[in-house]
Amino acid sequence: MPDRPEGDRRKGATWTRIAFFSILLLIVCGYTILAFDLQWSTNSGRMGPGFFPRIIGSIGIMICVGALFTSIRQKKASEVAGVLPADDNEEVASPKYPGATALAVASSLIFVGTLTTLGAIVASAVFLFILLTYLNRNKWVMNILITILVPVAMYSLFSVGLNAELPSGIIPW
Amino acid sequence: MFEDLIMGLTEILTVYNILILTSGVALGMVVGVMPGLGPAAGIAILLPLTFGMEPTSAIIMLAAVYYGSMYGGSITSILINTPGEAATVAATFDGYPMTKQGRAGPALVISAVASFVAGSIGAILISFFAPATAAVARTFGPPELFLVVMAGLLMLVVIIGKNRMLGVLSALIGFGLATVGIDVGVGTQRFTFGSSELINGIDFVPVAIGLFGIGEILHAIWRGDQKKTLQYKKISFRSKDFWPTRKDYKDTAAPMARGSFLGFAVGIAPGAGATVASLMSYNVEKMASKRPDKFGKGAVEGVAGPEAANNAASVGAMVPLITIGIPGSGATAVLLAGFLMWGLQPGPLLMEQNPEFAWGLIASMYLGNVMLFVVNIFMIPTFASIARVPFRILAPVVVVLCTLGSYTVHGSIMDVGIMLVCGLLGFFMRRFGMSPAALVIALVLGPLAEETLRQTMIISNGDFSIFIERSTSLIILVMIVALLAIPVIGRIARSRLKNRDKIAGIHRNPQESDFENEATELHEGAGVRPASTADDNAERNAELRDN
Numbered sequence: 001m002p003d004r005p006e007g008d009r010r011k012g013a014t015w016t017r018i019a020f021f022s023i024l025l026l027i028v029c030g031y032t033i034l035a036f037d038l039q040w041s042t043n044s045g046r047m048g049p050g051f052f053p054r055i056i057g058s059i060g061i062m063i064c065v066g067a068l069f070t071s072i073r074q075k076k077a078s079e080v081a082g083v084l085p086a087d088d089n090e091e092v093a094s095p096k097y098p099g100a101t102a103l104a105v106a107s108s109l110i111f112v113g114t115l116t117t118l119g120a121i122v123a124s125a126v127f128l129f130i131l132l133t134y135l136n137r138n139k140w141v142m143n144i145l146i147t148i149l150v151p152v153a154m155y156s157l158f159s160v161g162l163n164a165e166l167p168s169g170i171i172p173w
Numbered sequence: 174m175f176e177d178l179i180m181g182l183t184e185i186l187t188v189y190n191i192l193i194l195t196s197g198v199a200l201g202m203v204v205g206v207m208p209g210l211g212p213a214a215g216i217a218i219l220l221p222l223t224f225g226m227e228p229t230s231a232i233i234m235l236a237a238v239y240y241g242s243m244y245g246g247s248i249t250s251i252l253i254n255t256p257g258e259a260a261t262v263a264a265t266f267d268g269y270p271m272t273k274q275g276r277a278g279p280a281l282v283i284s285a286v287a288s289f290v291a292g293s294i295g296a297i298l299i300s301f302f303a304p305a306t307a308a309v310a311r312t313f314g315p316p317e318l319f320l321v322v323m324a325g326l327l328m329l330v331v332i333i334g335k336n337r338m339l340g341v342l343s344a345l346i347g348f349g350l351a352t353v354g355i356d357v358g359v360g361t362q363r364f365t366f367g368s369s370e371l372i373n374g375i376d377f378v379p380v381a382i383g384l385f386g387i388g389e390i391l392h393a394i395w396r397g398d399q400k401k402t403l404q405y406k407k408i409s410f411r412s413k414d415f416w417p418t419r420k421d422y423k424d425t426a427a428p429m430a431r432g433s434f435l436g437f438a439v440g441i442a443p444g445a446g447a448t449v450a451s452l453m454s455y456n457v458e459k460m461a462s463k464r465p466d467k468f469g470k471g472a473v474e475g476v477a478g479p480e481a482a483n484n485a486a487s488v489g490a491m492v493p494l495i496t497i498g499i500p501g502s503g504a505t506a507v508l509l510a511g512f513l514m515w516g517l518q519p520g521p522l523l524m525e526q527n528p529e530f531a532w533g534l535i536a537s538m539y540l541g542n543v544m545l546f547v548v549n550i551f552m553i554p555t556f557a558s559i560a561r562v563p564f565r566i567l568a569p570v571v572v573v574l575c576t577l578g579s580y581t582v583h584g585s586i587m588d589v590g591i592m593l594v595c596g597l598l599g600f601f602m603r604r605f606g607m608s609p610a611a612l613v614i615a616l617v618l619g620p621l622a623e624e625t626l627r628q629t630m631i632i633s634n635g636d637f638s639i640f641i642e643r644s645t646s647l648i649i650l651v652m653i654v655a656l657l658a659i660p661v662i663g664r665i666a667r668s669r670l671k672n673r674d675k676i677a678g679i680h681r682n683p684q685e686s687d688f689e690n691e692a693t694e695l696h697e698g699a700g701v702r703p704a705s706t707a708d709d710n711a712e713r714n715a716e717l718r719d720n
Contacts, residue, residue: 020601024342031349034364042359045635047627049356049363052619056348063342101395105597108387108572112589115580124573131572135399135565142566150570154577162225164581 014075021071025064032057100134107131119169120158124151178300181532185540190230194537197234198545201241206249206556207567211259212242212487213503213610214385218571220378220511221578228515229530233537235511239504240292240487240538243447244545247284247480248556252277252408260447260483263455267468267475274471277408278415283425283473284480285549286417291433291481292542295488298437299535303524306496310521313497315628316639320649322622325499326615327656328442336606343602347612350375351619358627370587377510377617379579379592384609385503386575387592388599390568395600399565408554417473425477428458432481439482440489446502447486454482488538495519495531499618503610506617513617 035057038050111127118126125147132143158164185194204215216235223231246261251268264284271280313321330340353364354374365371393399408415432454439450458478459468468475493499498520500506512519517527524531549556579592599609633639640646 017605020605028349031364038356038361038363039359047358047630049359049361052348052623052626053352053363056345056352060342060345060349063338063345066338067342096395097397097400098395100397100399101391101600104391104394104568104572108576108593108596111572111576112586112593115576115589116586120577120580124577128569128573131569132566135394135568136563146566146570150573154573157222158577158581162222162581164221164224165584166577166580 014071014078017071018068018075021064021068025061025068028057028060028064032061103134104131115169116167117169119171120166121151121155121171122169124154177304177528177532178536180529181534181536182539184229184529184533185233185537190233190537191540193226193230193234194237194541195544195548197237198241198244198541198548200234201238201243202245202545202548202552202556203559204238205242205245205247205261206559207562211385211389211504212239213381213507213613214389215239215242216504216507216511217378217381217385218574218578220382220507220514221581223511224581228517229533231515232508232511232517232530232534233541235508236491236534236537237541239508240484240541241545243484243487244285244288244549245556247288248281248553251280251284251476252557260451260486261480262448263451263479263483264476266455266479267470267472270469270471271473271476275414276471278412279417279421279473280476281408281553282415282417282550283421283477285546285553286422287425287429287432287477287480288484288549289542289546290429291436291483291485292488292538292545294430294433295437295440295485296535296538296542298434298485299488299492299538302441302492303496303531303535306492307521307524310497311525312645313521314643315625315632316643316646317649318497319622319625319629320640320646320653321497321499322618322625324649324653324656325493325501326611326618327653328501330608330611339605339607340611343608343611344615346598347615347617348619348622350380350612351616352623357620357624368587370585374620375591375616376582376588377613378514378582379588380595380616381507381510381613382575382579383592383595384599384602384613385507386571387596388603388609390571390575391596391600392603393564394568395604399563399568401564408557421473425473427461428454428474428478429481431457431461432478433485436482436485437489440486440501441492442501446490447483450486451479451483454478491534491538495523495534496521498523498621500614503613506610506614509617 031053035050035053038053039048040050040054041048107127107130110130111123114123114126128147128150129143132139132146136143155166159166185191200219201212201215204212204219216238219235219238223234226234243260246256247264247268250256250261250264251272254265254269254272256262256265268280268284271277326344330337330344351374353371355361355372356363362372432451435454435457436447436450439453440447455468455475455478458474459465462468462472462474464472487504490501490505493501494505494509496519498509498518500509509519517523517530575592575596576589579589580586582588601607602609602612629639640650
């Protein structure tokens with residue numbers, strides 16, 4: 001089911017863009033503040049550890065401010081004339097699935113959060129079960145088969161086949 | 174050169190390496206036919222699987238995945254009008270109309286033959302060009318290397334940037350991430366926040382897996398690829414309609430040759446890549462044809478030229494990677510990460526210090542192409558059925574592979590966290606027109622840029638005029654200035670054209686997308702076409718073709 005009608009997608013697209021560039025601006029500002037704590041040049045006059053980061057941060061802030069300003073201006077223009085920024089045309093042109101995306105992100109966070117405690121096999125199985133139940137609805141047999149077989153196959157591939165270390169967690173091997 | 178090539182062949186001609194090469198090309202084909210997974214994502218996801226291998230075998234496998242995906246991508250382009258990966262979009266223009274006319278078999282076989290011819294010509298050309306480029310690059314000092322890094326990044330931003338400023342911002346984020354860890358100049362810790370795991374910097378592999386693997390999967394879920402069903406026409410190589418006619422081969426010989434040389438030349442230029450090469454080739458073939466009106470309606474030349482170009486470009490892209498250590502695309506940046514992981518520093522000295530490895534890789538391209546051709550022709554129906562695996566099942570499995578793969582890099586949960594954060598970043602970058610490829614390349618090249626600039630400043634006692642005093646660096650500087658002038662000249666030319674049209678009373682559609690922007694969006698790793706139905710893509714592909 002498409003999560004929102006076109007009008008809401010239109011509003012959401014510009015708001016998400018503004019939020020994204022605001023967060024990015026905050027991060028780049030934090031980076032730049034830390035960069036200015038680092039030396040621009042060493043006592044012997046050579047390039048210091050802050051030389052590159054200060055340049056990167058300063059230019060980054062300028063571009064982020066520009067992108068944010070453009071997003072806000074486009075939002076206002078779209079409110080007045082109903083014209084969308086070019087990048088958002090695709091976003092509102094067809095139905096999008098933020099709910100499914102949010103579930104994928106949330107289940108991935110659970111997966112990563114429980115990887116070391118539950119172990120690779122169990123955490124993978126839990127993740128697969130959650131996401132498949134939502135994405136591949138009403139295909140219980142197939143979902144359960146994938147939930148069991150894929151983690152075991154992956155564990156065997158990495159741990160046995162490639163001799164790479166994976167957390168065993170609650171399973172003692 | 175022939176002695177070196179024979180040495181390379183001897184190096185790879187072991188049962189183990191041939192098995193590795195075969196697995197690489199087959200996996201590459203699978204990556205190629207999966208809509209939503211580009212070569213950069215494929216190589217990044219498969220990188221951890223090569224940890225237990227010898228360096229030569231591992232790189233041979235990853236390179237095989239890279240050019241194998243170029244073969245595979247065209248299968249879905251031709252059968253369902255959905256490019257498996259960006260560089261094969263041109264195959265939809267005439268490949269899909271051929272399928273609608275009941276000529277899917279000939280289109281697929283011609284595509285495979287063109288890929289084989291181009292891959293082989295590319296392998297021969299790289300055998301000559303790589304040593305020659307390495308010889309030139311050996312004369313480079315730190316100032317020239319710094320400028321080459323900058324030129325590579327600028328080219329990427331200028332040529333493929335949908336929004337150039339956001340392309341620069343993407344590269345700056347990559348440079349910023351590259352500054353995390355110990356500063357090699359004075360040994361100061363930068364942006365580590367007291368974490369011992371960040372002292373050695375941010376590992377490239379989880380970042381690449383996150384940006385290209387998780388980012389692409391999340392973007393595809395957001396687009397609703399899990400809701401879409403793909404309609405395939407069944408094909409069998411036992412059917413007599415499967416094989417092209419003699420006329421088809423005759424008509425496509427010249428486009429294949431032109432596409433091969435054009436693709437290789439475009440591939441060498443950092444940033445241009447296989448997508449631009451294939452679209453350029455399509456336009457060249459249309460101009461060269463006596464019947465340009467046939468194009469877009471199932472002209473077999475329109476399949477052969479672009480298919481040859483994208484394969485030759487993928488080989489050409491190896492030249493700057495091997496000889497200067499500069500990746501020109503997201504996929505070659507991930508390959509570079511593979512090189513570095515095994516302690517191999519690509520650059521002018523690679524061919525001198527590790528000839529077995531460098532020539533082994535080049536020799537593997539000859540062998541890999543033969544294997545791909547055989548695998549491709551006889552397994553087209555099999556690969557077509559692999560592409561039928563629904564995205565709603567594929568997506569969770571790929572996320573598990575990415576997560577476990579990231580963990581195995583250093584056995585660290587921190588790497589998995591970085592991968593997930595980068596996955597989210599990659600998702601939003603795709604949504605808002607930023608370039609994950611530019612970020613990844615900047616992350617790989619950041620330390621090299623900083624080191625070479627530091628060395629340059631030591632040589633010149635802090636005087637920046639060193640860049641214009643040395644003749645080679647001056648030439649590179651002039652090239653950079655020319656590169657920066659391209660968009661400005663383009664803008665002036667477009668506005669003059671618009672004014673002329675206005676005076677002449679010609680109306681242009683304001684929504685009409687220009688070639689450059691479309692190529693950008695489609696560029697490998699940065700924005701692979703969604704796995705939508707044939708009809709969804711038909712209109713968009715027609716618009717791109719006509720431009």
